[in-house]
Amino acid sequence: MATIYTLGIDIGSTASKCVMLADGKEIVGKSLVAVGAGTSGPQRAIDEVLKSAGKTKEEMSFILATGYGRNSLEGFADHQMSELSCHAKGASFLFPEVRTVIDIGGQDVKILRVENGAMTNFQMNDKCAAGTGRFLDVMARVLEVDVNDLGTLGAKSTKYVGISSTCTVFAESEVISQLAQDTDKCDIINGIHQSVAGRVAGLANRVGVQDQVVMTGGVAQNIGVVKALEDQLGRKIHTSPLTQYVGALGAALFAYKKACK
Amino acid sequence: MSIETMMKEFQAIAYNPNKQLADFKAQGKKVIGVLPYYAPEELVYAAGMVPMGMWGSNNKTISRAKEYCATFYCTIAQLALEMLLDGTMDQLDGVITPTICDTLRPMSQNFRVAIGDKIPTIFLAHPQNRFASWGLQFCIDQYTNVRKMLDQISGHEMTDEDIRNAIKVYNASRAARREFVKLANDHCDVVTPTLRSAVLKASYFMLKDEYTAKLVALNEELKKLPVCDWKGVKVVTSGIIVDNPKLLAIFEENNIAIAADDVAHESRSFRVDAAEDGDPMMALAKQFADVDYEVLLYDPKSSENRRGEFVANMVKESGAQGLILFMQQFCDPEEMEYPYLKKALDAEGIPHIKLGVDQQMRDFGQASTAIQAFADVL
Numbered sequence: 001m002a003t004i005y006t007l008g009i010d011i012g013s014t015a016s017k018c019v020m021l022a023d024g025k026e027i028v029g030k031s032l033v034a035v036g037a038g039t040s041g042p043q044r045a046i047d048e049v050l051k052s053a054g055k056t057k058e059e060m061s062f063i064l065a066t067g068y069g070r071n072s073l074e075g076f077a078d079h080q081m082s083e084l085s086c087h088a089k090g091a092s093f094l095f096p097e098v099r100t101v102i103d104i105g106g107q108d109v110k111i112l113r114v115e116n117g118a119m120t121n122f123q124m125n126d127k128c129a130a131g132t133g134r135f136l137d138v139m140a141r142v143l144e145v146d147v148n149d150l151g152t153l154g155a156k157s158t159k160y161v162g163i164s165s166t167c168t169v170f171a172e173s174e175v176i177s178q179l180a181q182d183t184d185k186c187d188i189i190n191g192i193h194q195s196v197a198g199r200v201a202g203l204a205n206r207v208g209v210q211d212q213v214v215m216t217g218g219v220a221q222n223i224g225v226v227k228a229l230e231d232q233l234g235r236k237i238h239t240s241p242l243t244q245y246v247g248a249l250g251a252a253l254f255a256y257k258k259a260c261k
Numbered sequence: 262m263s264i265e266t267m268m269k270e271f272q273a274i275a276y277n278p279n280k281q282l283a284d285f286k287a288q289g290k291k292v293i294g295v296l297p298y299y300a301p302e303e304l305v306y307a308a309g310m311v312p313m314g315m316w317g318s319n320n321k322t323i324s325r326a327k328e329y330c331a332t333f334y335c336t337i338a339q340l341a342l343e344m345l346l347d348g349t350m351d352q353l354d355g356v357i358t359p360t361i362c363d364t365l366r367p368m369s370q371n372f373r374v375a376i377g378d379k380i381p382t383i384f385l386a387h388p389q390n391r392f393a394s395w396g397l398q399f400c401i402d403q404y405t406n407v408r409k410m411l412d413q414i415s416g417h418e419m420t421d422e423d424i425r426n427a428i429k430v431y432n433a434s435r436a437a438r439r440e441f442v443k444l445a446n447d448h449c450d451v452v453t454p455t456l457r458s459a460v461l462k463a464s465y466f467m468l469k470d471e472y473t474a475k476l477v478a479l480n481e482e483l484k485k486l487p488v489c490d491w492k493g494v495k496v497v498t499s500g501i502i503v504d505n506p507k508l509l510a511i512f513e514e515n516n517i518a519i520a521a522d523d524v525a526h527e528s529r530s531f532r533v534d535a536a537e538d539g540d541p542m543m544a545l546a547k548q549f550a551d552v553d554y555e556v557l558l559y560d561p562k563s564s565e566n567r568r569g570e571f572v573a574n575m576v577k578e579s580g581a582q583g584l585i586l587f588m589q590q591f592c593d594p595e596e597m598e599y600p601y602l603k604k605a606l607d608a609e610g611i612p613h614i615k616l617g618v619d620q621q622m623r624d625f626g627q628a629s630t631a632i633q634a635f636a637d638v639l
Contacts, residue, residue, distance in 0.1 A: 084634035
């Protein structure tokens with residue numbers, strides 16, 4: 001029987017990700033472009049994944065879009081789904097025992113309860129940047145460090161510095177105030193991670209956290225946030241090297257299901 | 262006339278209150294703006310004037326109102342003031358300002374100061390202790406003040422018979438809206454969430470007898486249709502107001518129908534009728550006392566969580582699979598009541614989501630994601 005290729009495209013607020021699957025099992029291509037909805041990112045990510053896998057659009061049995069910009073691919077994608085369902089699906093593929101997914105993206109925090117690979121309940125953050133990837137971007141800019149270095153820098157902290165978890169704007173003022181007092185950057189960064197974790201843990205507890213806990217989204221690459229969240233939830237948090245691709249992976253899995261119908 | 266045409270007519274009225282106001286004025290009618298909640302509109306009708314609801318706007322931007330309001334005022338109240346300040350409502354002959362919530366209470370004074378002598382404002386303080394004889398008497402006294410001021414604006418005294426007649430007109434209108442809500446559930450393939458909202462919203466911008474005649478005609482046509490076999494999901498909506506077409510379009514995109522509502526701007530406003538005989542002022546006061554399961558009103562048995570159970574039952578009885586709560590930003594009563602509603606829904610195993618909204622929202626990306634995901638869960 002011929003191989004069924006499916007493509008999942010996750011257009012987030014800050015990045016565009018694609019995953020191509022063969023027969024709903026094997027990842028044969030992936031791409032990530034660090035700009036998201038409303039930019040050239042989605043098209044570049046699509047071109048890149050097709051090129052890396054040596055495939056054409058016509059060879060895709062089903063294409064499914066997800067993420068904040070999912071509606072922008074009308075005419076190209078065969079179907080679109082919310083990124084919550086796709087993250088639950090993708091996380092279940094990587095971690096079959098998962099019961100709780102914590103997805104911290106560019107502008108959203110989502111907590112998903114998963115039963116037998118399907119989402120059964122969820123919580124999203126309010127219309128507020130606190131606790132999101134954007135929060136970390138803002139803080140990294142103020143601290144004049146690369147957002148990718150926050151995890152390693154925060155690990156060098158020796159002293160607790162409290163940063164508000166209420167509001168990004170107020171928290172930014174607090175960070176500037178700490179810098180003005182010559183507080184060590186690493187301590188401030190650790191405080192920022194604690195702040196994000198506090199916000200996310202509060203949201204997670206509304207849904208009810210159950211093991212296995214999996215963290216997805218770009219912020220899962222920040223070991224400081226993961227550690228702070230583990231401490232606050234009192235549970236081990238699992239992450240994957242494919243953490244940024246989990247939504248696109250879920251979309252490709254749903255696409256395979258659709259293709260087989 | 263086709264059902265679609267009839268609903269489009271309601272929609273045209275719901276989306277163009279300015280035109281309605283201008284038309285009423287061109288006909289020589291006097292128009293009274295009525296802010297939320299539970300103002301006795303019957304008195305305006307009895308005075309021979311037109312009551313028009315003032316529940317904010319989905320199109321205006323708050324600018325002038327900021328001079329009078331703290332940041333944490335709800336956008337419905339701020340936008341009502343904005344429209345009084347920017348000339349949109351200059352043609353009004355008066356405004357009734359009820360004060361049942363903590364925002365509207367101080368806001369009533371902001372209205373008075375901001376409008377000055379331009380438009381008469383009629384202050385109305387409902388009693389929270391509304392059941393005992395002294396609570397009823399307080400309500401009658403308040404309504405009597407409203408009646409006197411309306412008489413001054415209209416230039417003639419309304420009679421008790423005028424009020425009894427108005428009560429009959431309003432009872433008929435409430436009955437027609439209650440029937441429409443049930444029919445909208447039975448025929449949710451035709452009465453989409455957007456059209457359902459528009460039909461109910463139009464009631465705030467029409468004389469009730471004219472509105473009711475049109476709605477009864479629509480109801481009769483809907484009754485002729487077979488009950489639809491809905492393949493999508495059904496939900497109950499809850500909150501203060503759910504009328505933004507962009508938000509309601511998300512329901513339609515995801516095959517979500519509205520089975521019933523617990524929305525202040527919709528069903529909460531027409532659940533209770535007034536007695537059509539006896540003292541009409543007492544009838545209106547008793548009508549207010551009879552309002553139950555209401556976020557904004559005192560419930561002597563609140564520890565029993567009757568309201569939460571009422572809403573949970575509404576979900577079950579309407580055939581909905583879940584509830585979507587649209588939480589108006591800075592709405593203290595709704596925020597404080599939410600844990601009790603959640604408790605009742607959880608106890609019955611009814612899934613729900615809470616979405617933060619306000620009338621300044623122009624992008625509904627996050628709401629779209631949450632509603633689509635909720636449909637997946639259901």
